[in-house]
Structure formats: C-alpha cells, structure tokens
Amino acid sequence: MRIGCGYDSHRFEDGRRLVLGGVTILGATGLKGHSDADVLIHAIIDALLGAAARGDIGSHFPDTDARWKDADSAQLLAAVVEEIAAAGYRIGNVDATVICERPKLRPHIDAIRARLAQLLGVDVGQVSVKGKTNEQMDAVGAGVGIAVHAVALLA
Ligand code: MG
Numbered sequence: 001m002r003i004g005c006g007y008d009s010h011r012f013e014d015g016r017r018l019v020l021g022g023v024t025i026l027g028a029t030g031l032k033g034h035s036d037a038d039v040l041i042h043a044i045i046d047a048l049l050g051a052a053a054r055g056d057i058g059s060h061f062p063d064t065d066a067r068w069k070d071a072d073s074a075q076l077l078a079a080v081v082e083e084i085a086a087a088g089y090r091i092g093n094v095d096a097t098v099i100c101e102r103p104k105l106r107p108h109i110d111a112i113r114a115r116l117a118q119l120l121g122v123d124v125g126q127v128s129v130k131g132k133t134n135e136q137m138d139a140v141g142a143g144v145g146i147a148v149h150a151v152a153l154l155a
Pocket of ligand 1: 008
C-alpha cells in the first residue's frame with residue numbers, strides 16, 4: 001500500500017463560476033486559475049500522483065501550456081486515474097479537507113462525493129470530503145480563497 005498527500009489553494013475571483021470536485025456551486029464566487037481552478041480535484045490529483053511517486057499536477061499539465069487554459073479539471077483527474085491504473089495501482093480511498101469561510105459546503109458534500117467517486121471509478125464509500133472554516137485566521141480565514149488538503153491510498 002502507498003499513501004500520498006496533496007495540497008492546493010486558489011484565490012477567489014469575481015466573474016468566474018465555482019467548481020469543487022467537479023460540481024458547480026451555483027451562486028458562489030469562483031476561483032482564479034489557468035484551468036477551471038477546481039482546487040479540490042487539484043489536491044486529489046497531487047495525492048494520487050504522490051502516492052505513485054509519479055510527479056505532480058504541474059509536471060503533467062503545465063499552466064504555461066495553452067492546452068490546459070480553462071481546462072475541465074475532471075478530465076485531468078480522469079487522465080491521472082487512467083495513468084495510475086495503467087501503472088498497476090488500485091485506489092483504496094481518498095479523503096479531503098476543504099477549508100474556506102464561504103460558501104457553506106455541507107449542502108454540496110454528497111453531490112461532490114458522488115461526482116468524485118464516479119471520476120475515480122470507486123464506490124462513494126471510498127471518498128470522503130470534509131468542509132471546515134479557518135476560524136477567520138490567516139488569508140483563507142479572511143475569505144481570500146479556498147485551500148484543500150487531500151490524501152489518497154493506493155494498493
Ligand atoms: Mg490548482
């Protein structure tokens with residue numbers, strides 16, 4: 001068994017839609033980024049690649065490459081899941097903590113877990129997503145953006 005950790009953060013940017021775990025959160029401020037800025041999927045990609053010691057999201061999908069401009073991060077995750085499977089790994093579970101002051105994540109957690117399970121090719125019981133605030137501390141706590149920590153277990 002191999003474990004990997006991933007981290008990502010993006011700052012809010014007006015006029016963009018918020019996509020978290022492949023789910024669009026209607027009415028929320030979006031995040032700045034070269035791709036669709038799905039901070040949750042980005043952290044999970046790094047956890048998966050980290051567990052397999054196969055580089056990181058930046059080495060796979062450089063943000064200097066116009067191909068990944070406004071990319072659908074769900075497609076990037078699907079490509080990584082395929083690579084991990086081709087290398088002989090099976091996903092045990094994924095667990096993530098999404099940290100932001102807004103929006104409130106609880107109403108969206110089940111939809112996000114279901115979408116991630118679909119993209120990862122696992123049962124929803126193998127995917128955990130938790131929402132937290134940063135108790136108004138530091139930049140995330142001041143509402144500047146969203147940060148995510150993720151871990152993945154591969155067998
Ligand atoms: Mg990112």
